[in-house]
Amino acid sequence: MTKSIMIVGVGGQGTLLASRLIGRVLVNKGLDVKLSEVHGMSQRGGSVVTYVKYGDKVYSPIVDKGEADFILSFEAVEGARYLEMLSKTGTLITNTAEIYPITVITGAMTYPENPTQKLSEICSVKAVDALSLAREAGSEKAVNVVLMGVLSRFMPEIEQASWLEAIEALVKPKFIELNKKAFLLGREA
Template sequence: MVKSLLLVGVGGQGTILVSRILSEGLVNEGYDVKMSEIHGMAQRGGSVTTQIKFGEKVHSPSINVGEADVLVAFEKVEAARHITQLKKGGTLIVNDEEMYPLPVLAGLEEYPMGVIEELNDKIENIKVINARHIAEELGETRAQNIVMLGTTVKALGIENIDWIKLIKENLPNRVHEVNVKAFEQGLNL
């Protein structure tokens, strides 16, 4: 059986790093894994989307409308933007984070209000987390993505993989301790 995982966020949030760690772990576990990345002006705060499919035999990473088993949104408006790709009964993991795009920062548009409430009304299986708050409590705001990794691993039921080793292999030594704690916090949510 093939599982589909869609990760969405804004450039600079570490979405692609999490996707690579997940893919590497799944490959190490013996799954056939296909991954694709889309960077929409990612370095300037644009959308970042990663599609991952894994299973016994995967032919393409493409996730169509209504096909994602799990949608992981590192930013809440990105969750709303991509919600149609989540299958009925699928799981939405959303970081209660606001990243303002350029038109909002320039005062040309307003950031939408009530996004989480709207998602709660539409999605039965939703997990809203405040990864920024958890990361700040650990003393490293940039560890939000690893909190999200932990929550995603738990949602997929793939805790048996050595994620700590993969985190250490993909991050500098100086941030190992805080990111291991961030992962564990996400896993326990």
């Protein structure tokens, strides 16, 4: 059985690090894992997507319509953008922070009101103010690891120590403690 996680956010929010951390804990669990990323143009403040798939044997590296067991959304409206990817039994884990795209800033389009509230009427939603928790941990940039902490609660098959090991292995030494704190704040949120 293959499981699918979709990580969505805004270019520059650190979605790539999150997918690599998740990938590492799954590999250490002995599972087949594939990650898919998009680099280049879309990274400049655009909507970005990475996929994580795992199981006994994974073929396609991408997550398709109705397949995601989890969508981890780094921004309030990005989860809505990719909602059709969520499986009927899937859960949307979302940051409540709103980042206006340029189309809203220029007035060409409008940003939906209370997107998190509306999403929770359509699907299973776990909403977290990850920005505040990241600030509490010591840096706004730790939003990605806070959200990974939230996700970790939904993956009981992975032990806490394994997540912390991945942080130690993939994060620069001077940011390890900050990120561990951010992870645990998310895990308890």
